Amino acid sequence: MSQMNPAASGRREADRFNKGGRLRVLLRRPEVGAFFVMVVVIVAIAIASNGVALNPLGLKNNLSIIAQFGIIATGACLLMIAGEFDLSIGSMIGFAGMSMAMMLKWGLPFGLGPATPVTAFFLTLAMTLAIGWLIGFTVVRSGLSSFIVTLAFLFFLRGLTEVCFRLINQSTQISGLPDYKQESWFAWIFGGESFGWLYDLWFALGGNLNRAGEQWVTGLDAKVVWWLLIAGAAAVLMARTQAGNWIYATGDNRESARANGVPVDKVRISLFMLTAFCSTVFAACQVFDTNTADAAKGNLKELEAIAIAVVGGTLMTGGFGTVLGVVFGAVTFGLVANAVFFIPAIDGSYYRVFVGVVLLIAVFLNEGVRKRITGGI
Amino acid sequence: MPDSNTSQPIMRVEALTKKFGPFTALNGIDFEVHAGEVHALLGDNGAGKSTLIKILSGVHKPTSGRILIDGREAEFDSPRDASRAGIGTVYQDLALNPLMSVTRNFFMGREISRGPKPFSWLAMDEMARITHDEMVKIGIDISDPSQAVGTMSGGQRQTLAIARAIHFGARVLILDEPTSALGQKQQMEVLKTIQRVRLRGDIAIIFITHNEVHAKLVADRFTFLALGEVIGRGTRADLEGEDIRHLMAGGANISDLQKQLEAVRLSGRAAS
Numbered sequence: 001m002s003q004m005n006p007a008a009s010g011r012r013e014a015d016r017f018n019k020g021g022r023l024r025v026l027l028r029r030p031e032v033g034a035f036f037v038m039v040v041v042i043v044a045i046a047i048a049s050n051g052v053a054l055n056p057l058g059l060k061n062n063l064s065i066i067a068q069f070g071i072i073a074t075g076a077c078l079l080m081i082a083g084e085f086d087l088s089i090g091s092m093i094g095f096a097g098m099s100m101a102m103m104l105k106w107g108l109p110f111g112l113g114p115a116t117p118v119t120a121f122f123l124t125l126a127m128t129l130a131i132g133w134l135i136g137f138t139v140v141r142s143g144l145s146s147f148i149v150t151l152a153f154l155f156f157l158r159g160l161t162e163v164c165f166r167l168i169n170q171s172t173q174i175s176g177l178p179d180y181k182q183e184s185w186f187a188w189i190f191g192g193e194s195f196g197w198l199y200d201l202w203f204a205l206g207g208n209l210n211r212a213g214e215q216w217v218t219g220l221d222a223k224v225v226w227w228l229l230i231a232g233a234a235a236v237l238m239a240r241t242q243a244g245n246w247i248y249a250t251g252d253n254r255e256s257a258r259a260n261g262v263p264v265d266k267v268r269i270s271l272f273m274l275t276a277f278c279s280t281v282f283a284a285c286q287v288f289d290t291n292t293a294d295a296a297k298g299n300l301k302e303l304e305a306i307a308i309a310v311v312g313g314t315l316m317t318g319g320f321g322t323v324l325g326v327v328f329g330a331v332t333f334g335l336v337a338n339a340v341f342f343i344p345a346i347d348g349s350y351y352r353v354f355v356g357v358v359l360l361i362a363v364f365l366n367e368g369v370r371k372r373i374t375g376g377i
Numbered sequence: 378m379p380d381s382n383t384s385q386p387i388m389r390v391e392a393l394t395k396k397f398g399p400f401t402a403l404n405g406i407d408f409e410v411h412a413g414e415v416h417a418l419l420g421d422n423g424a425g426k427s428t429l430i431k432i433l434s435g436v437h438k439p440t441s442g443r444i445l446i447d448g449r450e451a452e453f454d455s456p457r458d459a460s461r462a463g464i465g466t467v468y469q470d471l472a473l474n475p476l477m478s479v480t481r482n483f484f485m486g487r488e489i490s491r492g493p494k495p496f497s498w499l500a501m502d503e504m505a506r507i508t509h510d511e512m513v514k515i516g517i518d519i520s521d522p523s524q525a526v527g528t529m530s531g532g533q534r535q536t537l538a539i540a541r542a543i544h545f546g547a548r549v550l551i552l553d554e555p556t557s558a559l560g561q562k563q564q565m566e567v568l569k570t571i572q573r574v575r576l577r578g579d580i581a582i583i584f585i586t587h588n589e590v591h592a593k594l595v596a597d598r599f600t601f602l603a604l605g606e607v608i609g610r611g612t613r614a615d616l617e618g619e620d621i622r623h624l625m626a627g628g629a630n631i632s633d634l635q636k637q638l639e640a641v642r643l644s645g646r647a648a649s
């Protein structure tokens with residue numbers, strides 16, 4: 001008996017765990033899969049497009065769509081980590097764009113006079129946040145699956161957008177709004193430019209030239225800044241704050257989180273409001289950039305947002321995922337969605353084929369990562 | 378053993394009743410626990426043990442009856458209230474989140490953080506250190522506090538849940554079937570943990586189990602429930618020679634059970 005006493009042999013529990021080198025620790029991170037997929041896609045597209053995809057204009061256009069994807073996928077990711085889905089993201093984008101453009105064209109509701117970009121945005125935001133709250137409240141109170149509740153809002157909001165357009169505007173499109181971003185700094189932060197200094201620097205270093213030898217591209221879209229801000233804030237929130245711990249806990253095992261005093265209902269309602277916020281920012285960037293709106297805007301965006309979150313390593317069942325992975329996923333999806341413009345031989349159908357393939361691969365990879373981290377539960 | 382007959386109980390329950398609609402889950406339960414004692418709560422499946430402790434831990438509200446803590450009446454509107462009053466519950470399902478790390482589980486809902494809530498900054502290093510120290514105190518040296526709880530053994534998970542309850546000020550520690558679903562060696566680990574907590578002397582433990590041997594090994598006092606009522610109680614000394622198994626089975630005689638089993642066997646043979 002005494003020969004078998006583990007304590008006598010001087011072995012401790014801590015000795016059973018081999019942390020491995022720095023590389024091993026890196027390879028255990030959940031966003032590894034998304035990172036490698038992204039690198040492959042960047043290299044492949046750079047080669048296939050003869051570098052056009054990464055020249056000054058190509059970079060600007062790619063980052064524009066990457067930022068759009070990134071903004072909504074971040075919201076979708078946090079909500080998925082908390083164990084819920086939001087299928088109303090696309091319709092919310094259409095609704096918010098419609099609301100802002102109609103106020104700008106026809107004035108504020110209830111005869112409150114003409115709208116400015118500031119009032120149009122904040123009034124719209126108040127409405128979308130209220131709808132986000134209502135969705136969350138309905139899910140939390142009814143105990144129904146968020147899939148079905150938000151599916152209802154997908155149809156409801158899209159229909160409402162079209163009805164409002166037809167009743168007030170006669171047409172389901174608005175175009176030719178004044179170019180607000182020229183005079184209003186508020187419109188500029190959504191529709192204007194950013195990182196002008198980077199492109200100036202590029203020019204100063206001898207690149208970024210047009211045929212006449214002048215500076216070619218002046219900067220990136222403003223939405224890139226929104227994406228970086230939202231993703232950065234979300235990454236810090238999840239990794240380092242109490243709210244982040246609550247979000248993970250809510251998605252992992254809601255009942256045990258509740259039993260430990262995590263306000264799981266408040267967490268979920270807040271995150272439905274967050275996806276509504278991201279959709280509204282998405283719409284504002286679009287409206288103030290192009291000075292147009294369309295009832296069909298944002299169509300299918302909810303599914304792309306979910307696909308990006310999954311490719312980024314977020315678990316469909318909740319409780320696990322990282323914002324950094326979603327950043328990689330957004331880059332991947334944005335590049336491929338734009339590839340049609342840089343690679344003459346392909347069209348938009350290739351994008352959907354790619355999305356289907358990558359989604360499946362990502363789900364298998366994620367399952368493997370999750371098993372490795374959790375010991376197969 | 379402290380002289381518990383003269384000391385005031387930490388918690389006392391009087392005439393507690395709980396109805397779920399037309400169904401009476403508990404009917405007039407009286408019950409008390411003392412510091413430094415293990416109180417075994419025994420009874421058949423569906424006797425009402427889990428319902429009783431859910432009331433004590435603020436998950437359910439009683440239909441009638443009262444709960445006294447240190448002689449003062451207490452009312453719990455939420456698990457948070459109960460835990461503030463010093464009642465720490467380790468549920469049958471442990472209330473742990475398998476995908477989250479040991480540290481994040483330990484502090485789930487009660488994180489140490491600085492700044493305006495809920496966007497306050499987590500003190501991860503401090504939390505990891507406390508988690509490690511608290512687990513060592515009751516007998517487990519975890520190797521990596523960032524390990525996911527899903528990869529821990531069943532006994533380690535029990536210890537984590539118990540350490541957590543104690544760290545957050547539990548004076549009454551409720552353990553719902555902590556040894557079920559565990560291997561022999563891990564069952565012993567949990568019983569040792571219970572013994573260590575008992576020896577601190579300031580914590581009362583309510584120990585629910587279906588295992589007669591485990592109850593006899595660590596419990597100082599016993600209460601037997603059947604069909605929502607108390608059918609027997611006593612200290613270890615009182616119950617010397619009593620048929621504990623008889624009471625645990627809800628008052629049925631083991632010899633009766635044997636007869637019933639025999640009848641089932643015979644009818645099975647007749648049918649084939």
Ligand SMILES: Nc1ncnc2c1ncn2[C@@H]1O[C@H](COP(=O)(O)OP(=O)(O)OP(=O)(O)O)[C@@H](O)[C@H]1O
Binds near residue numbers: 425
């Ligand atoms: N929320 C509820 N609604 C209706 N009936 C309930 C509810 N919770 C428990 N019951 C009933 O109350 C009775 C007691 O259940 P309880 O879970 O307390 O039993 P238990 O003694 O813990 O059993 P076990 O040993 O199997 O864990 C059971 O008949 C159960 O069906």
Ligand SMILES: [Mg+2]
Binds near residue numbers: 427428469
């Ligand atoms: Mg039970």
